[in-house]
Amino acid sequence: NAGVTQTPKFQVLKTGQSMTLQCAQDMNHEYMSWYRQDPGMGLRLIHYSVGAGITDQGEVPNGYNVSRSTTEDFPLRLLSAAPSQTSVYFCASSYRGAGELFFGEGSRLTVL
Amino acid sequence: KNQVEQSPQSLIILEGKNCTLQCNYTVSPFSNLRWYKQDTGRGPVSLTIMTFSENTKSNGRYTATLDADTKQSSLHITASQLSDSASYICVVSEVSNAGKSTFGDGTTLTVKP
Secondary structure, eight states, X not given: OOOEXXXXXXXXEOTTOOEEEEEEESSOOSEEEEEEEOTTOOEEEEEEEEETTEEEEOSSOTTEEEOOSSSSBOOEEESSOOGGGOEEEEEXXXXXXXXXXXXXXXXXXXXX | OOOEEEEOSEEEEETTOOEXXXXXXXXXXXXXXXXXXXXTTSXXXXXXXXXXXXXXXXXXXXXXXXXXXXXXXXXXXXXXXXXXOEEEEEEEEESSGGGOEEEOOOEEEEEEO
């Protein structure tokens, strides 16, 4: 099993550009979530999903959109990138919301 | 507001020594508490998961304790190795609210030879 796969691993954007961070899991987990991690800070929840077709906002949702059309995929969309969105983004999945989280390796985004 | 506070923020120890990391939380209603290890440039990996009824759980040289009454947990690392250098993150989940998790900011451990 691949676990949780994130692409791309690195991305540089210009202010105002849009892009999608991809996240896929092959463990048939119902719960998936996106976090951002800024230098020296903890993980902050952006959006999460408890199953296909169901998404909800986390702690820092502004500037990000998500959708969950399948159990396996949970893409994160940046609508109009801003320098404040420069961060490392982690996707995670678990069997259920309070279960053990399995994280991807991260996507490092720089917005110029 | 649910909070998870970890201490110390950073710690430097010599190889072979023991150390203890602390986690205090206010999350309610409590479901479980997990400790994760995050190596530099990698995603976090689970070390232990503890529920309300569990006081102690070990995973090799890692031993986690939980006091649900005082809402405190600790992670004890025995006979540290250079590979233990990482950030250790305490995560507490709620019973309700889709099992929403609250993350601590982590303790950065550096093990020196």
